[in-house]
Amino acid sequence: MMLGLVVSMVLEAAGRWRPLANDNLHDPESPAIGVLQEPAEALSQLPPDTSGNLVNWVKALEEGKINPRTNIRPETKVRIRDTDVLMTETGEMPVVRFPHKAHTMWLDCSNCHEQYFISKVGANPINMLKILEGKYCGRCHGAVAFPLTECKRCHSVPRNKIKP
Amino acid sequence: MARFLSQLKSMHRVSRLLLWVCALMTMLPLHAEYGDVVLNRRAEKEGMPPVIYPHWFHRIRFRCKVCHFELGFEMRAGSNDVTMQDIIDGKFCGMCHNDEVAWGVENCDLCHSGRPGMKSHIYGGHQTAGPGIW
Incomplete structure (x- = not known):
């Protein structure tokens, strides 16, 4: 029984990231199979997570497990902002804390401002339906950044912890 | 006993x-890996298999801002009208896929590796099927 469990756990771990030949996107006959890096090879080395790529990308960056390039052109200005925004109109859900730091480590200001988000507190009529449609935060969350099932990562501040 | x-x-x-x-x-x-993108706006019309773009592979090596800010990729699958000529001219993918930073355009099969008939879209199989506009 124990042996069975151990073996099944190993099998489960091996199946966590689909092999490219078996991912329903790549043509199994393509010459690229066997040349391209397999997801399991790279992703199993990074801080684990429970959703998305099963990698905590922000942690991977903060801990120096990865060091992705910030720019290609030497003249590009790399902008980082370290302020949090609290979004308090969240009904009965905890308040949303938006950390600029974690976002600007990856993105430039212009990726969100002013095309998707107006740079003024309260100026963006965001709601979960719009996010589920892929607008506002949903431009990335639910597509490439952690998915929308991870409610508490954004709705992270209990209302009674907010100073009036 | x-x-x-x-x-x-x-x-x-x-x-x-x-x-x-x-x-x-x-x-x-x-399932595909979370954030995998199929690019087929032009590929199959022009006789090549669709392109598979894996976000996971690229974000280990580049921050989002490199492609979505410096290179000008719109953040919506299928909305970037990229031609092979653009890539050869060093635009879009061609900024790196030039045999210097990454493999060059002669390695057609490495990018054009998708199954036939797939639409430009963002794929990936964890919990959410992806937003409506994708």
């Missing part, structure tokens, strides 16, 4: 069944 043995046997049977279920689950083709 006999009861213990038969219990052991049935446990063994259950664990074997579990093992088969797990083995089957790993063998079944299920």
